[in-house]
Amino acid sequence: MSQSKTVRIDAQLQAGFAIHANINGHALVIDQPQAAQGTNQGPTPLEMFLFSIGGCIGTIARIAAFQQKIDLRGMQIQVEGDYNPAGLLGRPSDDRVGFQQIRIQATIDADLSDAEKAEFLDQVCHRCPLHDNISLETQVVHQLA
Structure with missing residues (x-):
């Protein structure tokens, strides 16, 4: 069996639905559309x-x-x-x-x-x-x- 490699991300939920992460220096945001009470900051x-x-x-x-x-x-x-x-x-x-x-x-x-x-x-x-x-x-x- 080959040696495995671990991939990890840390995500933060604060106010609202937006989830923020900084992954390898890339700021990413996941959110909900405004129609679903989100702020549409991301997919x-x-x-x-x-x-x-x-x-x-x-x-x-x-x-x-x-x-x-x-x-x-x-x-x-x-x-x-x-x-x-x-x-x-x-x-x-x-x-x-x-x-x-x-x-x-x-x-x-x-x-x-x-x-x-x-x-x-x-x-x-x-x-x-x-x-x-x-x-x-x-x-x-x-x-x-």
Whole structure:
């Protein structure tokens, strides 16, 4: 088994819904839209989660293209998911609280056939840690500090 690496972020909730973090010198804010009592300072946690998946796929694609000597000129990655907001609002729901399905669609700008692009995307998604986390069961532990 390979040596594992820990990734950590520290996030702070103060007044309102905005969550602030400074990650490797990058100030990030997650918030809610004004219609949901937020101040719209940043994307929602669900939007940031989907962005993270798209970002991870793009990063792994760049690494894989470099390794395979593919001239990857660019990549458009669309990530969308369906969820029932009732549970997170504390309302009764038969659905899970999280996304019921997450769909990833990619347009790859490279000199590859459609079949080669599909195979490349499969390889990339297989190597993506976030794709792995949402595809397979991951133990999540929470506790008070």
